[in-house]
Amino acid sequence: MGQGQRSAAVTLGLPSWVDGVIGAPGTAFPTVDARMAVVIALARQNVERRSGGPFGAAVFESETGLLVAAGVNRVLQAGASIAHAEVLALTLAQRRVGSFDLSAAGLARHELVTSVEPCAMCLGALVWSGVRRVVTGARDADARDVGFDEGPKPPDWVAALEQRGIDVVRDVRRDDACAVLAAYRASGAPVYNPRRHP
């Protein structure tokens, strides 16, 4: 192993089929329902194509509905436990706008739309990202029901976000998002979870 490998970089990306789901650049998703529909379509395609876990997310401009960046779960495929849909969408959005802070001066207001309520890691990640609103589909309890762990979240995480000026809109197309979780379990794909190694 050479010295160079020790400071090697890591690259996280999305499957090429994502472009076909989110449409051409400039496509706007005017309503919360339309934004959640495309995010759930990402999650469903990720299950059907066996390219990751049953989770999709995207960052939108709140006002215009422009989709800035999408994400799907890539933990197993990327060999990286941080590769949650939300982390990919937020990080790709920051690259797109050229700022680590999506609420930097001069930028449009941004929001994260995610097919399942965020785990502990993504809860922190979305606070640091600068999004001003979070829209969620399935509840974290729905994810736990199919065997996923949501991690050490504060019990009052919705209030914690709202105290930080981040609005939370829950249960948008919850049934559709739950159907993707159920399809994943039915597919027999692995419900990865370090908690299984006590």
Add this chain to the structure above:
Amino acid sequence: MGQGQRSAAVTLGLPSWVDGVIGAPGTAFPTVDARMAVVIALARQNVERRSGGPFGAAVFESETGLLVAAGVNRVLQAGASIAHAEVLALTLAQRRVGSFDLSAAGLARHELVTSVEPCAMCLGALVWSGVRRVVTGARDADARDVGFDEGPKPPDWVAALEQRGIDVVRDVRRDDACAVLAAYRASGAPVYNPRRHP
């Protein structure tokens, strides 16, 4: 903007000077104190070279003390709010061992050593990473004292980790880690924080 850009990948890496701090591949750090010393050296160099925030981390094999992967804060430089020292160290370590789960069967036990107690995001990230122990230097209150926000962590986060079989060792070289935080503040470098944009 072409279609290809919408599913573009993001690459996160470390500055090349990191190799000089962590030593040649195969260097072992037998004690907890030696592990923390090198992690604090990473944080200090990151401040002195103005290559990121005052935070360093590394993943070690618990038994042998081998340094598997290092990380330093790169939020501003990478334009990515996820680029915390812990996230980089954990993700690079997973790439090194070839598994998204550092406690996968057949692997050595791994631990995360970090110069400051983890923020909300990194708390979740370390749970998903498969590390079995966390060793921390400065307290989260020390980070808040210089203006950094630690995010929506559960108040009983140490107990939450221990309930998941992750041991926590705190206050190792805490004064040295605090000195790096103070040096960062004294340098006039930005204390980034989305909370400043309510």
